[in-house]
Amino acid sequence: MTPEELGRLIRQTLLSASTEGDIAISEEDVPVEIVVERPRVREHGDWSTNVAMRLGKKAGMNPRELAELLAARIREEDGIAAAEVAGPGFLNFRLDAASAGELARTILEAGTTYGSNDALAGQKINLEFVSANPTGPVHLGGARWAAVGDALARLLEASGADVTREYYFNDHGAQIDRFSASLLARSRGQQPPEDGYGGLYITEIADSVRAVEAAAGRPDPATLDDAEALEVYRREGVAIMFEEIKARLADFRVAFDVYFHEDSLHESGAVNRAIDALRDRGVIFENDGALWLRSTDFGDDKDRVLIKSDGEPAYLSGDVAYYLDKRERGADTAIYLLGADHHGYVGRMMAVCAALGDTPGVNMQIIIGQLVDLVKDGVAVRMSKRAGNVVTQEDLVDAVGVDAARYAMVRVSADTKLIIDLDILTQNTNDNPVYYVQYAHARTCSVARNAAEHGVSKEAGFHPELLDHPADKELLGALAQFPALVAQAASLREAHRVARYLESLASTYHGWYSQCRVTPRAGEEVTDAHVARLWLNDAVSQVLTNGLGLLGVTAPDRM
Known part of the structure; x- marks a missing residue:
């Protein structure tokens, strides 16, 4: 049973109790999705929810009383070993081994789709990233946006969104x-x-x-x-x-659906159409021979020039036209990934969004990323042999490879300054995070090969109830969290959450590996427990593959 399935069971229990008159709550008051999470203290159970505390008032009951009612009903359901109430109304659950173990089958049957969801289904998202000026190679900041933007696009698609990857080609100015x-x-x-x-x-x-x-x-x-x-x-x-x-971006496994030329905004008349749209909404005015956007009406710190006194369009006019063009092409949401030097840009762009009648933070979203520093032997690397004044994406890839470069760029929140230590990224040790995760995947493949040599095969059948060791349960719990993690990372636009999850999963797997055997010891017979753990091993392999794939990183089967 996955946490999503448990959430649906809790919801159905609430609705049934309402229909039968045990609680006074309407269907509209019951959330479509009940949040189920791992309890902070593992001894409290496998999964926990605070739904009784959220709905107690609407149900006309003390939260703990509502939790007791739900627990009594859910205890009778198949796969539930225990349902207990804690504190002011937390509901804690323990699954029986068979129900928990079935997750391994679920993962392997889903394959590459495990973790995908439809949370963003029907949404059309235009994601603009990198957009480096065509005046030099992609520097480390651009490389960070390449890795983060591409990973975010993969996450959004995994959550059901229709994503257009766009590069703004600044060929004007x-x-x-x-x-x-x-x-x-x-x-x-x-x-x-x-x-x-x-x-x-x-x-x-x-x-x-x-x-x-x-x-x-x-x-x-x-x-x-x-x-x-x-x-x-x-x-x-x-x-x-x-x-x-x-x-170079293609070598970095980054491709775009649209390369949008800035010049086209001026040549096509899009800038004039955007000005007309603002004029129709009554949000522009003339002063000192220039045309201004009344952006202070929409939260900006000052009004902004659209057309200068000499008749030439100001830079903002192109931004207005470009955003409007994205919306006219069908984007429900336009996401911009911008560098740290654009921090002061957010207020005016959100004002543009509002001035055009859209909702800032919904139709327009701006993510500001921080700088990247490269360190070797404890000293900052400042210069590129080829670019001269900057370190480039190509320099980093030459030093550590695409996998390590992409992973390093993504694993830290984009709004945090990133320091990349080349000495760590070139080590084949657990201190190197991408090596640590990739090694976990390679180990799952090695275990599977070794199992085959010893006659352990999934074809012998699956007995999930035999996954009853505490390490089995811990690993199954980690695997169960992946779909919710993907949906959360996509919703929050935070690809680094996937990397941190993978590192935690790798750690849990390595712990399980040291405690639970997939292959029999010398002189032992192959048992159903060995086979069950092969299923679990292969489920870990699939989730690591899927997670690394979301980051554009390979999952090697040997290292």
Whole structure:
């Protein structure tokens, strides 16, 4: 019996007691989902709920009295070994071994779908992440968003949402001018402008642009006048840089459904349409020759310029148009993953959301991530050999591999500064969290192979009641929490919860492994208990696979 099944049993018991007149509560007052959790003190039982305390007043009863009534009814149900009342009205349950053990069969029958749920079914979510400017390689902050954003997308999909992964391609503005000027300077053997971009990659791209032009039979752009040359380097250089970014992200197991070009907002008239939409809602005004959004009416600390006095659109106007475009494309919720330097951006964007008639925090959600520092030998790593002034995603992957890089980026809450210790991530020890979890999976596979060699096979049948050792029960309880964990992580937009769960599960599994045998000792016969524990071993293997998959990390069968 899973905690979800127990929750449904409790709900049905409440409804039956109401129908039979034992409690005065309406069906509308009974939650659709009854929350069932592991008690903090394991001696209190396998599962616990506070539903009696939540509903006691509505039922016209003392919470403890309501809990006693429910306990008496639920004790009679199959699979319930005990139902007890504690404190002011907690309901604690113990499952019989067969009922608890059946979870192993449930997991293996569900396979890769175990943990999936429909909590977000019917929701269309646009998830924008990374969106690094096409002026240089993806740095560590962008790599963090690549790992976190992709894991979040997988979680949202596992919870039933229809997710569009989107990359905002910033090909409009001064940073592109500086990038083009840097390429031109390098191609002429000069230093980039003071506010330009440095690093070996600038020389590489400048050379690639010249090669492209030569292959097409066009003149060397370095020999053209500045205006013509800059246009060539803008067109070809940005394209080359962006293709490299996409290739590096693909190597990092990150792909996007949409690459949205900022330029298209201005070329298509989307910015003007967005201004008109705000004007129709009466939330803009003119002052000093500029057009302003009355954003203070929606919680912002000051009103914001939309169209400057020279007639040029301010940066915010593109943001308005972009959000409106996402909604017009069908997104119920637009989630933005932004770096720490965008913290002051939240208030104005939420004001935009409200000004357009939407609900901040619902239709628009913004997640701000903190910085990433890389440490080796106790010293911060500051410079990349190729990028010059930053450490890149490519540098990290070269040092530790994709699995360790992705896992390290995800396992800490995004709103916390992340310090990655290369010395730990390159160790094959339990101090390395990704190694610890992957090793647990590899151990499950080794156990299964060893079991086969000793004639232990799931084909012999499954006797879940034999999973009666305390370590069996502890491991089954850990496995049972995975579906709720996935739903919670998706709802809270916190992918790191999956990593922490996997580390806890790995620890529980390693403890179980040291106490319970899947294969017989020398001279012993294969028993039904060995077979039952093979089922449990393989269930752990499946959950570890599913959890690592949500993080975009592989589950090796040998290490």
